[in-house]
Each structure stands twice: as structure tokens, then as C-alpha cells.
Amino acid sequence: MSARFGTSGLRGLATELTDGTAMLFSRAFARHLLHQGDAVPGLQVLVGGDLRESSPVIMFHVCAGLQAEGLVPVDCGAIPTPALAYAAMSRGLPAVMVTGSHIPAERNGLKFYRARGEISKSDETSIAFLTQDADFAAPPTPSDLVEAREGLGEAFVARLTRCFAGRPLTGLRVGVYEHSTVARDLLLRMIGDLGATPVPLGRSEMFIALDTEAVEPGVLQTLKSWIREHRLDAIVSADGDGDRPLLIDEAGKLLRGDVIGLLTAQFLRAGAVVTPLSSNSALEQRLRVPVLRTSIGSPFVIAGMEALRRSGHRGILGFEANGGVLLGDDVKLAGGTLSALPTRDCFLPLAAVLSLAAAKGCALSALVSELALPITATAKIEGLPQESLRACMDALNTDDCEVAEVLQPLGTVATLDRTDGIRAVMTNGIIVFLRPSGNEPALRVYVEAESEAEAQDLLVRTAALVRDHLAHKTNC
Numbered sequence: 018m019s020a021r022f023g024t025s026g027l028r029g030l031a032t033e034l035t036d037g038t039a040m041l042f043s044r045a046f047a048r049h050l051l052h053q054g055d056a057v058p059g060l061q062v063l064v065g066g067d068l069r070e071s072s073p074v075i076m077f078h079v080c081a082g083l084q085a086e087g088l089v090p091v092d093c094g095a096i097p098t099p100a101l102a103y104a105a106m107s108r109g110l111p112a113v114m115v116t117g118s119h120i121p122a123e124r125n126g127l128k129f130y131r132a133r134g135e136i137s138k139s140d141e142t143s144i145a146f147l148t149q150d151a152d153f154a155a156p157p158t159p160s161d162l163v164e165a166r167e168g169l170g171e172a173f174v175a176r177l178t179r180c181f182a183g184r185p186l187t188g189l190r191v192g193v194y195e196h197s198t199v200a201r202d203l204l205l206r207m208i209g210d211l212g213a214t215p216v217p218l219g220r221s222e223m224f225i226a227l228d229t230e231a232v233e234p235g236v237l238q239t240l241k242s243w244i245r246e247h248r249l250d251a252i253v254s255a256d257g258d259g260d261r262p263l264l265i266d267e268a269g270k271l272l273r274g275d276v277i278g279l280l281t282a283q284f285l286r287a288g289a290v291v292t293p294l295s296s297n298s299a300l301e302q303r304l305r306v307p308v309l310r311t312s313i314g315s316p317f318v319i320a321g322m323e324a325l326r327r328s329g330h331r332g333i334l335g336f337e338a339n340g341g342v343l344l345g346d347d348v349k350l351a352g353g354t355l356s357a358l359p360t361r362d363c364f365l366p367l368a369a370v371l372s373l374a375a376a377k378g379c380a381l382s383a384l385v386s387e388l389a390l391p392i393t394a395t396a397k398i399e400g401l402p403q404e405s406l407r408a409c410m411d412a413l414n415t416d417d418c419e420v421a422e423v424l425q426p427l428g429t430v431a432t433l434d435r436t437d438g439i440r441a442v443m444t445n446g447i448i449v450f451l452r453p454s455g456n457e458p459a460l461r462v463y464v465e466a467e468s469e470a471e472a473q474d475l476l477v478r479t480a481a482l483v484r485d486h487l488a489h490k491t492n493c
Contacts, residue, residue: 022141024314024454025361026128028117031071034125039075043082043113045147046129049140050111051086055131058087063108063166065093065101066115067199067258069224071125075115079127080163083113092165097200097259098128099362100173104166105130106358116199116258119339122224134359138316174207177364182352184212185372192243192252192265195220196227200259200363207364208253211372216247227254229261229274230339230461231397241269251381253367260361262340264370266381273393276385277366278336279303284369285348288332291321294440295338295450295463299390312437313452315361318343322359335359338395338463342366391465394472398460398480405487406460410453413439423486424449427478447471449479 020029020038027034027042050056062083066072072095080090088111093101098114105112112130120126129136129144136144191213195201201220208215219239227236240252244265252265264272275296282290282304289307292300293314301308309325311317318335322345325333333345341361348355355365374384412419414435421430428443438452438461450463462479466472 020126022145023126025118025135025316026114026116026126028120028124028126031069031075031117031123031125034075034127035071035078037078039078039115039127040082040085041148042127042144043079044086045144045150046111046113047083047086047088048147048150049144050088050131056088056111059089061089061091061110061164063093063101063105063110063112063169064090064115065096065098065112067098067117068095068197069117069122069125069257072115075125075127079113079115084163090163092163093169094165094167095199096170097173097203097255097363099260099358099360099364100170100203102130102134102360103173103176103358104169106132106134107356114258117226118258119226119228119230119256119261121226130360135315135319137320141316170203171206174203174210174364177355177368178207178210180350180353180355181211181368181372182350184210185375187212189213189250189371189375190216190248191371192216192218192240192247192249194218194240194243194252194254194263196225196254197221197223198227198255198257198259200255203259203364204253204255204367207368211368213250213371216249218243218247218252224257227256227263228397229256229263230395232263232271237265237269237271240265240271244269251371253371255363256339259363260341261337262342262363262367264340264367264381266385268382270382272370272381272385273297273338273395274340275300275336275338275393276388276390277340277370278334278342279388279390280373280384281336281342281366281369282306282334284373285334285344285350286332287334289325289330289334291318291325291333291335291343291345293318293337294434294436295395295452295461296336297390297393298448298465299388303388303390310436313337315341315343319359336366337361338393340366342369391467392469392472393463393465394469394476395464396462396476396480397454398462398483399458401458401460401484401487403458406453409483409487410438410451413451423482424479426482427475447475449475451479451483 254263335343448465
């Protein structure tokens, strides 16, 4: 059993989850709920999944584990994570989502929800501890009495679109890059319900891992060509489970996730914002509301939102550099009140940013240009020796001199933040942020500079410095 909790949820190879691990963690989750008084025998638990080949099998294992502990699984089929979470929270029920989000097809994972929302890091610790219980016997296979529930995704989209009065996107042509995201049909519905002409693009029956923080150049080139070919005002999409948005402007340029979050905060007139250290450093100046920075991962953002609420703040919005938006409070829009949903969601930010541009009568590129933000860029370095990477990051986390040595070709380190990985602000104004991925064997690199060219150059140089340093350490 090598699967473990990462940035957000349990992650591992699909073969690791189908060896009994998914069933074991589902039983531990059920026991945790029962021990905490958040469940009683016979309580329903909603279970959904993404479109990976392994997801239906893992859902079967999850249902078996829940039944073995006396809970009643409800099979919600293929459904976006935010739609499943909303259905569960609105009914006061727990939920389990089977998804690997944006990571490769051979991997998968589980996201656990209590009735009030995502589990916390302390919940994860308790669940992991409970998997060690010696009295876990092999549970029976799920009975034929597992209830199926349909229409939850459609109800989720209707909750959103009815609050946007007057079909605000009327006259726009918006492409929907369908690929293999479980959100694809609902994104088409949402775009149409908001008044735009939806244009379906690139549907795939084979799972495609779309990482909204590190979109491959070939994919970006294809999206840009579709903008021209179909005369589109924008293209929207999402990662595998629909909790991270992707948005391409009328010129074929990607909107970074933190820019999407900032524009969503402006559209909703957020009273306070929570976002990780990886988001653009200029957010505080552009938003002019309290901004709380956290470690990367939705559990940390949610904890930050709860801390702001205890301090008396309202109108709280959370978002991550991947673009996923967490709505902490009910918000009044032109067509009604949109209920809070404190879990990552791709649908709200896409609707909000497109509507903001339409209301201002400008293109998406002009909307972004008005912000005059420094440029952020992100890459994922894969194929690194994991033991060497771990040793390297341990050294960087404790030795300022080693950080200075590694980054010396980029300039002089002015300040260091080790809240989550290594975030260095250099005296020349650039920012470099290194952090091991919590979801897969890879290193995330975040950089910030004054221009797109500088940011891309900085990204390439930083990745090369990391590889050279690891090679040197390995040979020592």
C-alpha cells in the first residue's frame, strides 16, 4: 500500500488503490465519521468518479468499504467534484470522489467530504491512523442495493446559471475543450444557458491529463488554432474532475489561474481573499481587501477561510494558482443568491470572468491587461530521482547558503519563505518558488518576472539549475 494523502486527497497508482487500499481507506473514513458523531449506521454517502478507466472499479471498492461499516453508498456515476460536493453538502451527507484530478491516467485518488465540506489535514491524519486497525476483515462485495442517483450535475449547473440574470454571454462564441474532463457536458450546458454559442472541441474517449498549471505547449498551440478556425471569443475547459478551470482568451493566450481568481474576486466583490503563496504577488495591491496567504492545497485555503470568518470577515473567497475557486459565503448576484461552496470549482470562475468581460464590453485580453500584473509562469519537472530530490529539498529547507548557491546565477536572495517549499524573492525583483508536488513524483517550479519573455526564460533557467544541482548532489 503506497497510496498516501497529498496536497488534496489520497493519491497513488490505480493498481495501488485496487489492491484493497481504496476499500481500506473508505472503511477508515466511515469509522472516522462514526467516531466523530458525523454519521450513524444507515447514513447515505454519495460516491462519484471521473472518466479514468480505473475509476468505476475503484468506486466499486469504495462502496464495498462503506457498506462494510454500515453506511449506505449512493452511486452518483461520473460527475464533477464540485457537483458531487454541492449535492452532498446541500443534503447534509458525506461523500467520496474517485479522481486523480490532473495527474496521469495510470494514477488515481480519493477525495473525502464530511457533510460540511472537505476533510481537514487533521481528519486525514485520523483516517490514515485508522487504516492500521487490526480488525479490518475482508469486506463483502457491494450488494445490488447500492442506490444510483442521476441529475445531480444538471442541478449543480442550474444553481449557478439562474443567478446570472439576462443571459450575460449573449452574442459570444465560446469553445469548450471537452477532452476527457468529466465536466465537459455540463460546461457546454452552462455556456449555452448563459447565452453564448457553445462550440464543442477535442472530445476524447481516452483519458487526457490536463494540468491547468502546466499546460503543454502543443495543447496551447492547438487551442490557439481553434480560436482562429472557429472565430471564438474564448475557450473554456477543466482538469479531469472539473475543480480547476482553463480559460483561453480571444488571441489564444492562457489566463493564469491566479488571474482567473483575482477577476472572480472582483466580479463577486469579495470582502476578503485566501490564496496560497504561489499566487501572483500583486494580488494584495489589486484587490484592496484583506488577503491571507497559505500553503498550497485546498485544505489549507479552507482553514484560512475559516480563520478569516472567526475574525469577523464576510464575503470570503478562496482561490489557488490552478484557478480553482472556493466560495466561502453566499453571494448575491443579479439573478439571485448563489449559495456558498467551500471546495474547488471550475464553473463559477469561468462564468464570472466571461461575464465580467461581457459587462465591461471588452475582450478577455483587455480585462487582463488592465490589471498590469507581473507575469507568473509555472512548470512541472518530472523524472527526477526521488531520493535525491527529497535530500535536496531537505537541505534547501535548512540551509540558506545552499539556497543562495543554487539560485546564484539568477541573482542575490533578498528574502526566503519556507512556509511551503522554498520561495525566494531576489534583489532584482524576480521570484522563484520550488515545491515538491503533493500529488505525484514531480517538482513544481513557480516564477514571477516583469514580462512574459523574462518569466519563460526564468522558468527554463530555474529548471536547469535544479537539475544540475541534483546531478551534482547525486555524484557527490
